[in-house]
Amino acid sequence: MKIARHRLELATVEPIEIIDVTEEIREWVAGSGIRNGLVTVMSLHTTARVNVNEREAQLQRDMVTYLKRMVPRDGDWLHNLNTVDGRDNAHSHLIGLFINASETLPVADGALVLGGWQSIFFIELDGPRERRALELQLLGTD
Numbered sequence: 261m262k263i264a265r266h267r268l269e270l271a272t273v274e275p276i277e278i279i280d281v282t283e284e285i286r287e288w289v290a291g292s293g294i295r296n297g298l299v300t301v302m303s304l305h306t307t308a309r310v311n312v313n314e315r316e317a318q319l320q321r322d323m324v325t326y327l328k329r330m331v332p333r334d335g336d337w338l339h340n341l342n343t344v345d346g347r348d349n350a351h352s353h354l355i356g357l358f359i360n361a362s363e364t365l366p367v368a369d370g371a372l373v374l375g376g377w378q379s380i381f382f383i384e385l386d387g388p389r390e391r392r393a394l395e396l397q398l399l400g401t402d
Contacts, residue, residue: 262402264292268394272387276327278320281394282379286372289398295370297400302362304393307352307386309359315379327385331355352386359383367400 266288268281281301289299303310313323337350363380366373374380382394 262294262297262400264294264398266396266398268396270382270392270394272384272389272392274324274384275333275387276324277384277387278323279382279384280315280379281382282315282372282374285380285396288396289367289372290370292398293402294367294398294400295402297367297398298364299367299372299396299398300362300364301380302395302397303382304395305386307349307356307384308389308392309356309361309383309385310363310394311359311381311383312363312365312374312378313381314377315381327355327383330358347386349386355385359385367398 268284268288270279270281272279285299285301301310313319331351331354333348333351335351337354339350339353340348343349365380382392384392
């Protein structure tokens with residue numbers, strides 16, 4: 261059994277932003293030397309998440325609209341009365357309750373296994389941010 265780790269760093273420019281990271285993860289998995297196993301993709305942030313969904317421009321706009329409506333930024337949130345880092349971001353933490361912090365996906369014959377319409381997304385909930393990261397861990401055999 262082998263373990264490979266990688267950190268994928270990115271920046272965001274929108275308050276809520278959906279970034280497709282599928283190709284970066286696919287390339288890393290292919291170059292890892294591990295042929296069969298599981299890769300876990302984990303957000304290292306409480307206000308950013310990971311999701312597997314369909315990549316389609318209008319659907320991604322709908323997703324952002326849905327998240328903004330689900331938990332309004334201007335709600336009367338107690339967390340905003342005493343912020344940790346000066347950001348009024350209670351809504352970001354609350355939206356995060358409904359999205360996974362990580363996803364685990366199969367790897368077969370050296371390739372990431374996804375359905376025909378599936379992509380892996382980093383979902384920013386508290387942007388813009390100059391530095392964000394996903395931790396990748398691949399466990400498997402060669």
